[in-house]
Amino acid sequence: MQVVGVTESAVQYLREKIITGELKPGQRLNEVELSEELGISRPPLREALRTLTKDYLVQGIPRRGTFVTPLSIEDLKDIYSARTMVETHSIQVIGENRIRQVDSLRDSVKNSQELLTTSPQDAGGWLKYWKAFSDFHYKLVEMAQNMFLYRFYKVIGYNLARYQVLYLRLPGSNSESVHTHLDIVNLLEKGSCEQAKAILVMHLDRTYQALEESIKNLDELQGQTTPA
Numbered sequence: 001m002q003v004v005g006v007t008e009s010a011v012q013y014l015r016e017k018i019i020t021g022e023l024k025p026g027q028r029l030n031e032v033e034l035s036e037e038l039g040i041s042r043p044p045l046r047e048a049l050r051t052l053t054k055d056y057l058v059q060g061i062p063r064r065g066t067f068v069t070p071l072s073i074e075d076l077k078d079i080y081s082a083r084t085m086v087e088t089h090s091i092q093v094i095g096e097n098r099i100r101q102v103d104s105l106r107d108s109v110k111n112s113q114e115l116l117t118t119s120p121q122d123a124g125g126w127l128k129y130w131k132a133f134s135d136f137h138y139k140l141v142e143m144a145q146n147m148f149l150y151r152f153y154k155v156i157g158y159n160l161a162r163y164q165v166l167y168l169r170l171p172g173s174n175s176e177s178v179h180t181h182l183d184i185v186n187l188l189e190k191g192s193c194e195q196a197k198a199i200l201v202m203h204l205d206r207t208y209q210a211l212e213e214s215i216k217n218l219d220e221l222q223g224q225t226t227p228a
Contacts, residue, residue, distance in 0.1 A: 006040050010048035013038065018057050018068055019130065019161045020123040025070045025218070029058065055158050071162060073215050079160050080208045086153045087137060087204070088197050090144040095193030099143055102189045108136040109181045112174075130165045133174070136181045163211050170210055177203075 014034075017023040035045050049066055052058040060066045069075075112132040134157075141153045167173050180203040187196035 007044040007047045007051070010038055010040060010045055011051050014048060014052060015055075015057060015158060016127055017123070018052075019158065019165055020126045021162075021165065022123045023068050025068055025162075027068045028064075029066045029068065031066075057158060057162075071166070071215055071218060073212055075159070076163055076208065076211055076215060079156055079163065080204060082156050083153075083160060084201065084204050086141060086149060087200060090141045090146075090149065091188070091193050091197045091200060093144040093146060093149075094188060095191070097145070098191070099145075100189055100191060102143075102185050104139045105136060105143070105181075105185045105188070108132075108139050109178060109185060112136065112181070113178050115174075126165055126168070129168055129174075130161055133168060133177055134161065134164055140184075166214055167207055167211055170214065173207075173210070176206070 014023065023029070029049070031042055031045060031049075035042050038045065049058060049060075053060060053066075057069055058066050059069050112135075115129060115132055138150075138153070138157075141150050144150075168177075180199060183199055184196045187193070187199065
């Protein structure tokens, strides 16, 4: 049980560094350095890396090592396709079940409004930022009251998070997200679910387009660390 605890802690530590970009896309992970940094032995570290491989956050390349999975337009497209499907269906179910209680969503918007812009070097700040803004989308899916839909959304959650953090770093993205989230909350409260769904789709499309352009310009970030 102690080993499991150590492994889980390592998974969480590395996962957060990948999400915030401290461990860069395509970066090779040195097991010796990581085990010293974490203060753990190699076996639980390797188990942690296996877990992250299953989550598609890292990838092992024979005779070369383990690397942070690169960001790509192909993955972005697949992730956003799944995301749009789940979130729009959630709104449809909310409408069919005549759910009007949106306090949790409104609280989520309020929490994100109160956040101050963080510095580019503040990885912990970006993690907090991501959690606040992504909380709205998790609450939206949760409102559909479909356990399997919510579990499926969580499956793509960590990979989606990497792109969400990248988007939140873009100028003006935070304000745009807050206003859009608030519009969706107000429409759901009135029962105007089709309008809410349309606004959500436009928001996700804008986000996708902005991220696609950002990824095209990531050569400097991924550059020579991207595994061939």
